[in-house]
Amino acid sequence: xxxxxxxxxxxxxxxxxxxxxxxxxxxxxxxxxxxxxxxxxxxxxxxxxxxxxxxxxxxxxxxxxxxxxxxxxxxxxxxxxxxxxxxxxxxxxxxxxxxxxxxxxxxxxxxxxxxxxxxxxxxxxxxxxxxxxxxxxxxxxxxxxxxxxxxxxxxxxxxxxxxxxxxxxxxxxxxxxxxxxxxxxxxxxxxxxxxxxxxxxxxxxxxxxxxxxxxxxxxxxxxxxxxxxxxxxxxxxxxxxxxxxxxxxxxxxxxxxxxxxxxxxxxxxxxxxxxxxxxxxxxxxxxxxxxxxxxxxxxxxxxxxxxxxxxxxxxxxxxxxxxxxxxxxxxxxxxxxxxxxxxxxxxxxxxxxxxxxxxxxxxxxxxxxxxxxxxxxxx
Numbered sequence: 215x216x217x218x219x220x221x222x223x224x225x226x227x228x229x230x231x232x233x234x235x236x237x238x239x240x241x242x243x244x245x246x247x248x249x250x251x252x253x254x255x256x257x258x259x260x261x262x263x264x265x266x267x268x269x270x271x272x273x274x275x276x277x278x279x280x281x282x283x284x285x286x287x288x289x290x291x292x293x294x295x296x297x298x299x300x301x302x303x304x305x306x307x308x309x310x311x312x313x314x315x316x317x318x319x320x321x322x323x324x325x326x327x328x329x330x331x332x333x334x335x336x337x338x339x340x341x342x343x344x345x346x347x348x349x350x351x352x353x354x355x356x357x358x359x360x361x362x363x364x365x366x367x368x369x370x371x372x373x374x375x376x377x378x379x380x381x382x383x384x385x386x387x388x389x390x391x392x393x394x395x396x397x398x399x400x401x402x403x404x405x406x407x408x409x410x411x412x413x414x415x416x417x418x419x420x421x422x423x424x425x426x427x428x429x430x431x432x433x434x435x436x437x438x439x440x441x442x443x444x445x446x447x448x449x450x451x452x453x454x455x456x457x458x459x460x461x462x463x464x465x466x467x468x469x470x471x472x473x474x475x476x477x478x479x480x481x482x483x484x485x486x487x488x489x490x491x492x493x494x495x496x497x498x499x500x501x502x503x504x505x506x507x508x509x510x511x512x513x514x515x516x517x518x519x520x521x522x523x524x525x526x527x528x529x530x531x532x533x534x535x536x537x538x539x540x541x542x543x544x545x546x547x548x549x550x551x552x553x554x555x556x557x558x559x560x561x562x563x564x565x566x567x568x569x570x571x572x573x574x575x576x577x578x579x580x581x582x583x584x585x586x587x588x589x590x591x592x593x
Contacts (some may be wrong), residue, residue: 355382465558
């Protein structure tokens with residue numbers, strides 16, 4: 215049996231995803247996985263716990279070097295260890311950045327639709343902000359330089375970007391990234407790029423960090439990364455910002471240990487173990503996700519008029535339900551025993567996001583419930 219086919223009950227584990235609803239509901243909404251964390255991570259955490267003393271700690275001395283090697287190997291991007299700033303989560307990083315790199319009277323750009331914490335980071339910053347609607351290019355949601363130009367103001371100083379895109383699943387090409395990067399460089403706009411899904415790319419596509427395009431754009435970029443998603447350790451929590459610009463980096467570091475707490479012991483241990491020993495498991499995970507994606511795609515084709523956007527990364531799929539002509543498609547699916555993330559969370563109604571990082575037997579039953587939901591409208 216494939217290791218990812220193993221069904222593990224997560225009820226009564228204080229799971230945000232599984233304990234929100236009763237056992238009659240299959241919850242495929244929050245972005246974590248129903249797969250066991252790789253054994254190399256479990257063993258490393260167990261070894262550290264066996265030490266039995268958990269005092270204040272700092273990051274392992276080798277960890278930044280290991281991350282630089284990992285990024286070079288995975289993305290052909292050469293960074294320096296001093297560019298890395300550790301944080302307990304990518305989300306905490308998002309909320310601090312607008313405050314640190316903009317002034318009170320500056321304008322911020324973000325995307326629509328996009329991960330809700332990116333939208334909230336813009337709105338909670340007390341800055342004027344605009345959400346740029348993404349364009350649909352061949353069933354891929356993409357930010358264009360024309361869109362940026364339309365919503366730009368004279369005082370625009372920050373762009374919250376997301377690649378691979380959540381919830382759309384698009385992975386930007388070099389040409390697409392270059393258009394965005396050149397626009398931002400020419401208009402003195404700092405890019406904060408959420409790239410947490412960068413190590414779950416499908417179908418042989420290559421992820422390109424936008425900051426890797428040139429020294430010039432690297433000097434105007436803050437790249438956010440983590441292994442939390444790909445190794446299913448978001449509850450342990452470690453992320454990092456990559457920032458070449460020393461002035462911006464110093465502003466960010468000023469908040470670490472004050473408004474943003476330092477990461478915890480186990481978060482360093484789990485990330486380091488995944489970096490050192492998790493690559494085979496990661497490749498096997500991607501193969502399993504690709505097969506789940508094919509199962510979903512084949513089923514969605516039979517559920518007219520639903521439309522599935524091209525999924526090039528991660529385990530999150532964006533589905534257009536607008537042709538159902540109903541007010542709340544997520545509620546329809548919930549009434550048939552399936553909890554999906556409503557599009558309203560991403561500022562795009564009449565859509566839902568589905569998480570396919572679950573064993574095939576669970577996904578198969580979830581798809582049966584989707585079919586029943588659509589059939590109920592035609593009864």
